[in-house]
Amino acid sequence: METITKKDLELLRAQIISDIGTLIDTKLKGESAKGNEEFGWMRSKAIRKALNISASTLQNLRITGKIRHKKVLGSYYYNKEDLQHLFDDESK
Structure with a gap:
C-alpha cells in the first residue's frame, strides 16, 4: 500500500x-x-434563446405537433430541420 x-x-x-x-x-x-x-437536435433553452420565444410558445409548438421532439432524462430536444421548415412555410 x-x-x-x-x-x-x-x-x-x-x-x-x-x-x-x-x-x-x-x-x-x-x-x-x-x-x-x-446531430440536428437542440435543447429547449437554446431554441428559446435563438428564436426569442417563451417556454410556453415552444411547448405549444410541441403539443400541436408542429415540431418533432425527444425527451431525454427530463430535457426536451427539438429537431432543427422542423424549426426551419416551420418558419419557411410561414414566410410563403
Whole structure:
C-alpha cells in the first residue's frame, strides 16, 4: 500500500482546478451546445434563446405537433430541420 503525500494532494488539487477551468471555458464558448447541433437536435433553452420565444410558445409548438421532439432524462430536444421548415412555410 502506498502512502499519499502532501505533494500528491497538491498535484491532485492542481489537476482538479485545471479540469474545472477547462470545463468552464468549454461551456462559455458553447462547444458543448455545438455538439448537439451537429446531430440536428437542440435543447429547449437554446431554441428559446435563438428564436426569442417563451417556454410556453415552444411547448405549444410541441403539443400541436408542429415540431418533432425527444425527451431525454427530463430535457426536451427539438429537431432543427422542423424549426426551419416551420418558419419557411410561414414566410410563403
